[in-house]
Amino acid sequence: MCGIAGSESRREAERMAESMSHRGTTCNISKQGDFWLVHRLHSMVGDLEQPLGRETVLSANCEIYNWRELSEDRSIQAQNDADLLHRLLQSEGVDCLGDLDGIYAFAYLEDGQITLARDLLGVNPIWYTEDPFRFASERQALEPFGVPRQLHPRRILRFDTDDETLEFEQRDFFETRESGLSEQEAVQDVEELFLESLEKRVPDQEVAVLFSGGVDSAVVAAGLKQLGKDFTCYVCGTSPGNTSRPRDVEKARETAEAMDLDLEVVEPSLREIQSRLPELADAVSSTSPVKLPVALTLDFALDGEEKCVFSGLGSEQLYAGYARQQGYLNRECLSDLRGMFHRDLYRDNVVAFRNGKELRLPFLDHDLVEHALGISPELKRSDGTGKYVLRRVAENLGVPEEIAWRDKLAAQYGSNMTKAVRKLAGDRTMEDFTHGLRDRPNHRLAALTSGGKDSCAALYRASKRNNEISCLVTLESSNPDSYMFDTETSAVQGHAERLEVPLVVQGTKGEKESELEDLSTAMYRARQEYGVDGIVCGAIRSTYQRDRVEKVAERHGLKVFAPLWAWDEEDYMRWLVRKGFDIRIVDTAARGLDEAWEGEILDEQLTENLLDSADKYGFNPAGEGGEYETELVSFPSDWSLQSQSHNESQ
Secondary structure (H helix, E strand, O other), X not given: OEEEEEEOOHHHHHHHHHHOHHHOOEEEEEEEOOEEEEEEEOOOOOOOOOOEXXXXXXXXXXXXXXXXXXXXXXOOOOOOHHHHHHHHHHHHHHHHHHHOOEEEEEEEEEOOEEEEEEOOOOOOOOEEEEOOEEEEOOHHHHOOOOOOEEOOOOEEEEEEOOOOEEEEEEOOOOOOOOOOOOHHHHHHHXXXXXXXXXXXXXXXXXXXXXXXXXXXXXXXXXXXXXXXXXXXXXXXXXXXXXXXXXXXXXXXXXXXXXXXXXXXXXXXXXXXXXXXXHHHHHHOOOOOOOHHHHHHHHHHHOOOOOOEEEOOOOHHHHHOOOOOOOOXXXXXXXXXXXXXHHHHHHHHHHHHHHOOOEEEOHHHOHHHHHHHOOOOHHHOEEOXXXXXXXXXXXXXXXXXXXXXXXXXXXXXXXXXXXXXXXXXXXXXXXXXXXXXXXXXXXXXXXXXXXXXXXXXXXXXXXXXXXXXXXXXXXXXXXXXXXXXXXXXXXXXXXXXXXXXXXXXXXXXXXXXXXXHHHHHHHHHHHHHHHOOOEXXXXXXXXXXXXXXXXXXXXXXXXXXXXXXXXXXXXXXXXXXXXXXXXXXXXXXXXXXXOHHHOOOEOOHHHHHHHHHHHHHHOOXXXXXXXXXXXXXXXXXXXXXXXXXXXXXXX
């Protein structure tokens, strides 16, 4: 595993190489045409010097598990996985990527064209700037020179060095399906596929396991034991002030004793956390009060000498471990898999390399992912318990029953790291404290808005999370029965003026499928005109709305943020009024909501009346199913996009 970078300027290439020194002990800088390439080597499969080649050149950060099989199949005498990838690109182009079993991010130069690509899930990162074109494995390496954009895993980038133009090719992602497997068949398949995934990822050298005592890490440990691999488990927890002992440490000790595992406990002090936090925020390029405690937990847990560390990341996404995953679970799992590259994977990749480690993620094996998306929802969640089929597998692998079926806190809570950061914040809110660690926004976003309460609340929360709202986007429909968009945009125009941000208005006939092409055009305009890297949408539980936005956003390499997703509707409605949103009901279409509601502005009492009616007549309290339509009269009075006060409770 490595770090790669490239620029037309040697000075920039050298600075990027220095900023990524943690990604490899050796560094090569070479000129290819008018471009300088940087390769930091952190080798796991042979020390073959990169960049590779002369007429065609490859600089790759890859771990391809089936490279020997592919070499034999193609009759190629490859020295390692990067060499095999180079030869395949020479002979087959990017069509070969579908045959690769593993993770990768690479730059390939041929005939004056630079191709950037990464694995479909986005385990290995790559970022770029557009004017001028540069690329690097990490965002922070590019920040001194321009506005970095993360290459979307489902896009292949091509840069023509002669006319300096960029083109993109779209790649297909996984899809949900119905396999019809019985419980016994599903459990047997998952066990076999997981052990195969583990085995192909086990290197010759010593390995470690990130261990919390929950079912995910216990399954990893049990699988490694069954494969006969020696390893050490590591758990991190802290006890700042008068807080209770970290739950993960206690559970990890219990589990390690029950399973006869070697366990190392890392317990950083508050002073150690304080000294590491600013540097870590800059490294992962985020001030999120959720991401940073997770990053800290991982950073301290990577304490051993082992270069290769196994993680249970991915099981929540495959087997419905999150409480927010409701309804058709495979669709929810697929949505979470789509967003892992920017929510989880980049953070963990950077933290691992800062510690000289490579993470192995057996749950994100493509065969396992495809299988999981076909398991029936009843085998993912049973009687309110998520990851049902995985817990059955855990028992088969020898994990004690009480451990296999035990609930687990998220890492930031189980380690007490969120409590530690909150204590460091002192009198400030946690959000004010973490957002003050960097002077750059986390993302540049376009807010998809209709002028109603949900899209405006999503815009508000996205801004409060240290994101720059670069523009608003609205679609003006000529069809009053449009599934997604409104016919009237005057409210949105007023919001844009009030917030002093540009507004992108895109017309649409409002027909069910063709309106998606109009949405695509609007997203393209927002990206090109305002340089956004993501879209904010106001979906709460509408998978129809969220999934369509996600698929269109992927065409343009945009991330999707839905900050209201899975919020309890009653709590959400009360929060709106409490925060000071002035919301007018403009139309009703549900039993229990007569015309007398139209024109009313919700206050505390009217909101309670609305919630009582929703409970009595069985309609959605937030009106997301079209039961009523709203118009936001005004945002909270203490907020504007220009102030960016960043003090909203997450």
